[in-house]
Amino acid sequence: MAEPDPIPTGVIPYLTIPGRGGQAAVEFYRAAFGAEELFRNLAEDGERLMHSRLRINGGLVMLSDEFPEYGQPIDVVPTGMALHLQVDDADEWWARAVTAGAVPVMPLADQFWGDRYGRVMDPFGHCWSIASPIKTG
Known part of the structure; x- marks a missing residue:
């Protein structure tokens, strides 16, 4: 590479x-x-x-x-944070993540603040939020 x-x-x-x-x-x-x-x-x-x-x-x-051996903790599950993906089509990104093995932890849904938003947990313990503006029309 x-x-x-x-x-x-x-x-x-x-x-x-x-x-x-x-x-x-x-x-x-x-x-x-x-x-x-x-x-x-x-x-x-x-x-x-x-x-x-x-x-x-x-x-x-x-x-x-x-x-x-360099002081990194062993098998510590990260908490209190998420990596946020602001995307063009939350439904598409959500489906791809779940198909790949991500586990939904907050269902993808239209939210009051104007985004279609949900959270998944990856197989390694990291939380990812996925959002896009709610489509109108």
């Missing part, structure tokens, strides 16, 4: 994937969210994913397997 463009400044989520699930996570994010992997590094053991950089819906998400 060629060296990617430089990382832009800004806030970029960096996900730690429990166990050795990083490579499976990349494949899940491809299937569920149309992710494009821009860069990948394997650890010295040749198995664990040290770093992957993905483009999802125009934004960057980075991830790696957990590395307890």
Whole structure:
């Protein structure tokens, strides 16, 4: 894989994937969210994913397997946050994510604030919200 463009400044989520699930996570994010992997590094053991950089819906998400030897917690389920996808068609993105294995945790529905919105949990414990403006007419 060629060296990617430089990382832009800004806030970029960096996900730690429990166990050795990083490579499976990349494949899940491809299937569920149309992710494009821009860069990948394997650890010295040749198995664990040290770093992957993905483009999802125009934004960057980075991830790696957990590395307890570097002080990362082992098998900690993330809480209190969600990665938000503002998309062109929430129903399409929702269906693709659920077909790929995401589990609905808040049903996709028209919300009072004007979005069609719902939340799914990916197989690695990360919550994703999916939304698009309610279609009128």
